[in-house]
Amino acid sequence: MQLSATPYDERLTAPRSWWLISFLVGVAFALVLLPFGPLPLLGGLVGGTAAAAVVASSYGSVRIRVVGDSLIAGEAKIPVTALGDAEFLDAEEARAWRTYKADTRAFLLLRAYIPTALRVEVTDPADPTPYLYLSTRDPKGLAAAIAAAREAVA
8 A cells, every 4th residue: 555645734724713702701700700709700700611612612523534545534534446536615605515415424524614625426336425525725635645545546
C-alpha cells in the first residue's frame, strides 16, 4: 500500500466567537451564584467557562483526512476505491444540500459555520449511502487528495 501523493488533514475547529460565548456562559453562571458570595461566584465563572469550552472544543475537534487508501471523516473510514466523482459546493449550493436536496441515507459531516463543502458520490453497490457531504474549508484540496489517493491505489 502506498501513501497518497497529496496528503490531506483538516481539523474543523469551532469559530472564535464560540470561545467568547463560552466565557459569557461562565459569566452567566457567576451571576447566578452571585448571592452566595465571592467564592461561589468565582467557581461559577471558572466552572461555567470550562464546561462551555469543553463542549465547544469537542464539537470542533472533528478531522477530515486522506491517509493511504482511505478517507477518514470523523468516525467514518471509507476506502477511496468506493468513492466516485466529487462536486465542489459553494455556500449557496452547500446550504441546498444540507436542507431540501439532502438524502436521509447520506453521510453528513456537517458544520454549519463552514460555508463550503464537498459532495462525493459513493460507488460501492453494497453501501446504501448515496454520497458523502463533507463540510470543508478547502474542497478543491480535499478532492485533489482523494483523486491522488485513488490513482495511487489503482
